[in-house]
Amino acid sequence: MSESAPHPLHEPILGWYDEHARELPWREPGASPWSVMVSELMLQQTPVARVLPVHAQWLERWPTPADLAAEPTGEAVRAWGRLGYPRRALRLHAAATAIVEHHDGVVPDAYAELIKLPGVGDYTAAAIATFAYGRRHVVLDTNVRRVFARTVGGVEFPGASVTKAEREVATTLLPEDVPTAATWSVAVMELGALVCTAASPRCGACPVADLCAWRAAGHPAYDGPPRKAQAWAGTDRQCRGRLLAVLRDSEGAVPLSSLEAAWPEDTQRLRCLASLVEDGLLVRTDAGSYALP
Numbered sequence: 001m002s003e004s005a006p007h008p009l010h011e012p013i014l015g016w017y018d019e020h021a022r023e024l025p026w027r028e029p030g031a032s033p034w035s036v037m038v039s040e041l042m043l044q045q046t047p048v049a050r051v052l053p054v055h056a057q058w059l060e061r062w063p064t065p066a067d068l069a070a071e072p073t074g075e076a077v078r079a080w081g082r083l084g085y086p087r088r089a090l091r092l093h094a095a096a097t098a099i100v101e102h103h104d105g106v107v108p109d110a111y112a113e114l115i116k117l118p119g120v121g122d123y124t125a126a127a128i129a130t131f132a133y134g135r136r137h138v139v140l141d142t143n144v145r146r147v148f149a150r151t152v153g154g155v156e157f158p159g160a161s162v163t164k165a166e167r168e169v170a171t172t173l174l175p176e177d178v179p180t181a182a183t184w185s186v187a188v189m190e191l192g193a194l195v196c197t198a199a200s201p202r203c204g205a206c207p208v209a210d211l212c213a214w215r216a217a218g219h220p221a222y223d224g225p226p227r228k229a230q231a232w233a234g235t236d237r238q239c240r241g242r243l244l245a246v247l248r249d250s251e252g253a254v255p256l257s258s259l260e261a262a263w264p265e266d267t268q269r270l271r272c273l274a275s276l277v278e279d280g281l282l283v284r285t286d287a288g289s290y291a292l293p
Contacts (some may be wrong), residue, residue, distance in 0.1 A: 007173055009151060009208055010184065016207035017187030020194065024048065025055060026131070027186070033057055033107035033132035039128050041092045041119070046083050048193075054081055065096035066105045074292030077247045077281055085246060090280055091119025111131040127185075136181040138170045143192025144185070148173070150196060154213035156222040157198070239263050240270040243290075247282060251291035 022171050026039035038058055038106065053191060057240060062068040068076065080089035082144045095117040098202045099107055108114050114125035126137035140162055149158040152169055159166075171187040175181045197201045203209050214220070242262045246254055263269040273290065 001146050006121060006175065006266050008211055009173065010175060010180075012207040012211075013187050013191060014180070014183060015116070017183065017190055021109050021187075021190055022048070022194075023184075025052070025059075031132075032063075032111070033128065034063070034065055037095070037107050037124075037128050037134035038092065040131075041088050041095075042083060044088060044124075045085055050083060054079070054083055061097075062106060065099040065107065067094040068093055072293065073280070078243070081248070082241070084241070086281055087279055088119070107132065109135070111135070111137060129183050130182050134179055134182045136174065136178045137185070138167060138174055139185040139189070140167065140170055141189060142198075143190075143196075144170070144188045146198060147188050147192045147196045151208055151212045154220075155224075156214060156220065157159045157224065159224060160174035171270060176233035236268065236272050236275070239265075239268050240276055243269070243272055243276065244281060247292050250291075253285050253287070253291040255289045259290065 020250055021027070024039075026035045026285055036056075038049065040056055042055055042058075061079065062071070071093075073090055076089040076093040077086055080086050090215065097107060098117050108117075109129060109132070111125045111129045114128050115122065116127075120128075123139065123141055126139045127141070129135040130137050130139050145162070145166065146156040148166070148169055149155050152173070173184075175184050187221070191206070195206050203212070203215055209215055243259055246259060246262045250258075259269065259273065260266075264270070271285075273282065277284055277290075280293060283293050
């Protein structure tokens with residue numbers, strides 16, 4: 001059976017990526033699979049600019065999964081800093097431990113093994129296999145889904161979760177050639193991050209503007225279910241972040257009085273402390289103080 005003809009989107013997007021790809025440490029030719037894995041966990045819901053310094057510090061301190069697995073989980077939470085969603089630090093530590101225990105300390109190269117790791121879902125497993133090992137997988141992050149929704153689907157935004165139809169479109173678009181497929185996945189992701197952005201798409205700079213179904217339709221506004229806004233001020237997320245920051249900056253256990261100063265509202269503070277303990281991000285000592293695990 002002969003290979004199918006390249007899709008019209010392939011050449012312009014791949015050519016654009018060759019010229020405009022950002023130089024990022026986890027994309028360097030010598031980047032380790034562990035570097036790629038750390039970047040993927042850190043980049044979930046966090047901009048590249050915030051990830052870059054923490055990624056560098058993390059890899060300097062823990063250049064291999066075994067280095068991280070040998071440390072207490074609290075050190076991973078401390079080093080996570082202010083990236084947000086700190087449970088990702090626990091997941092990365094748990095994944096490193098599993099890699100040491102079941103894969104001789106080497107990040108596995110197969111999707112089927114990657115997805116078994118703690119905290120690794122479909123997207124992350126596909127991304128690591130693709131970007132670290134050059135495998136051929138459909139990689140559907142927010143940026144990729146938005147590019148496909150606009151260029152192929154003719155709508156401004158994709159739905160809240162990946163659909164079967166959406167995955168079928170992405171599979172159809174994936175080049176047959178394995179190395180090209182890996183480059184395609186990161187190229188589409190980069191296009192969504194730099195040009196086909198959520199708030200201010202730069203259609204004039206887009207290499208496939210003349211092929212875009214959304215542009216051809218006159219850029220119709222999104223008319224799907226309401227998109228969730230990310231509230232922050234006064235939320236439990238902000239409270240948890242404030243409390244966790246106190247613990248990260250401390251050498252040991254912190255008394256409740258110090259945490260009261262960080263967040264004065266009693267009910268919310270106690271609720272958030274309880275949730276941090278339940279999530280494994282804090283432990284409560286016998287003396288009633290709090291510490292990193």
